Amino acid sequence: MARPLGINAVMAAAVETTYGQTPAANFFKLPFVSHGLGEEQPLLEDDQLGFGREGLDPTYDVITNDGDITVPVDLRAIGFWLRQTFGAPVTTGPAAGKYTHTFSSGAPSLPSTSVEFGNPDMPIYSAHYGAVVNQLKIAMARSGMLNAALSMIAQGETNPANVSAAGALTALQGPRFAQATGSIEIDDVVAASVVSADIGYSNNLDKVEVIRADGRIGGVDPGVARASGTVNTRFTDRALYDKARGKVPVKLKFGWAMDGGYSLIFTLPRVFLPKPKRTITGPKGIMAAFNWQASGAVAAQLTVALTNDVASYV
Template sequence: MAQARGFKAQLVAGFESGYGQTPASPTGFKLPVNSAQVKSKQNLVDSATVSGRRDPAEPVRGNIDVSGTVVAPVDEVGIGYWLKAMFGAPVTTGSADPYSHVFKAGDSQPSLVLEQGFPDIGVYELFNGCKVNKFALNLGGDAELVANIDILGAKETVATASFVASPTAINLARFNNYQASIQEGGASIATVTNATLNVEFGLLPEGYTLGGGGYRTSLPEGQMKISGEIKAFFENKALLDKALAGTESSLSLKLTNGAHSLEFLLPEIVYERNAPGIEGSKGILVELPYRAFYGNNAQGGALVVTLKNGQTTYA
């Protein structure tokens, strides 16, 4: 008896023509992933109806929740499709490799159709109305560099064939932790051992309406929240002074592989006050949480992502 095997599974993504609507002539991209745990769930609610018997009454079915997390390698090409899902189509410049794709938030996010496919048994889970709800990145150490991408969606359809006959396979050209660099306040800094970036997109998950069949009929955007933390050698009090005084600064988290690169620029941040303590006899680290915001920076956003690669377009 055949059994679905993870190494044969695939995640195919496409952009919808309207919220919850698969395009009539869809384009799909087979993206590299470590795992994809998007699921459709519908709770069974115990009934309190008195039936004259001790036996339980038939349970009530609740709303349908499509949600889950995709763990994707941070790479040179595939990450651009996730960035487009988060920020919309980029501004692309260049006439030859490397092309520069600049992403920043607008007033809305595109919606996706995501398909978790199991070709070895001919089963394909299609999820419509998907949007990125959260994005998390952890730079540092020698582990595999991945992004955690939380998804909210509308509905699920299970089919025996893919929604797109020939998806475009995205070859994996990964970035690694050792290729990371950081600038703080516009200057390179080599004392940071770890940096995190968390982006929450403020989607409203309670988008259920009467007549919607229990599905989310919309996923309106709200105000973003951008935060993270840097962990650095406690060599002097320069960073600590910024935290104590609430001094505005900036961060650039960049991965570079030859002419290709991925930069997360936070033009305006403030650090949270968090003085280091004495944990033992070893070297001391200072951990500084931060918040990013938009006030008046010239880049026009609280987070500006620049991807340079050989891809001509993400339109």
């Protein structure tokens, strides 16, 4: 029997029609960087008295299956995860062979996913069902690989099997967007002094912790949608600093592009900036960090526009 290696691992995912029920077909083969999903069931120490100092058998507690999946921000597969984070997009096109998929925050209900991880070396396969995206986070930098971290809450995991239950897979993968092509706009003006940034979105899922014989949750309910993050700047002028001091909301736009007119753009029309410190830690440039929060008081606090060659994510 071969030792299973991460390089040979396969991830397959499908949109569930009914929460917690794994579909029999329509699975996509998707790229991933790492994953931390998996059922856990802790033990409770026995509290009975009267049988001496030697403890009695422990009792199994409830089952949890929470964890992160890190995926590349690429041209095609990222659209699947955006759909699972925000719900189905509004798609327009084709225009010159390209489609634009617009995802918006604050959907009243969220889709669930069945995600199977397998390794043919052993072989071993298991599916995590009832998985819903709780948080999405993307870090921007001047260089490096561009990845998205998805924090998920799943209902359960199937018993390990020797063969995949996903059936025929449709590959959904494309070239990656590069950190080097990223840009940030503040009030529709390209920001030249941003050193790093991150974009975070949370569905604030609430676990439905009902009493069940199998010890699993009954589902998840979406809470208040929150978009937040940080922008770290080299202190070169007072424009952003003055807006923070004046408590004036700004429009933020984070985006990446590639040849052929393809792009991925996050737009936050109403963002509030806290007054930051201007710390001096040495002879080099002075930095200012803005821990921003978005508001949905006027419109959707976050929209994501993905322009690619995929006709539909519904």
